[in-house]
């Protein structure tokens with residue numbers, strides 16, 4: 001297994017209530033020229049957690065941070081007009097906390113960040129570093 005020092009949270013930058021999952025994202029990322037879905041996990045609107053890229057494989061989700069990180073995305077992040085918004089459903093919030101807790105347990109010392117900590121983007125449309133500091 002590669003060394004994991006960061007767990008990076010994303011949104012899929014899709015409009016709220018659009019119910020997609022790992023299969024659709026995989027197709028979209030392949031169209032953009034990636035080998036496969038860039039994230040390692042996807043949290044759907046109903047809170048179900050779908051596997052993306054294998055954890056042992058380097059992801060494609062955060063420039064200059066892929067080698068040492070796990071990428072987790074919740075579906076959503078845009079309002080009906082396409083503007084950045086924290087659209088997480090209560091079920092997504094519960095699943096994200098559970099998944100991030102599990103990843104922190106398996107990768108002790110890895111820090112949880114939002115994509116926006118490393119890029120001039122709104123992603124994941126909330127302050128993940130602050131929200132998950134206690135996990």
Ligand SMILES: [Zn+2]
Nearest residue numbers: 010011115123
């Ligand atoms: Zn992102």
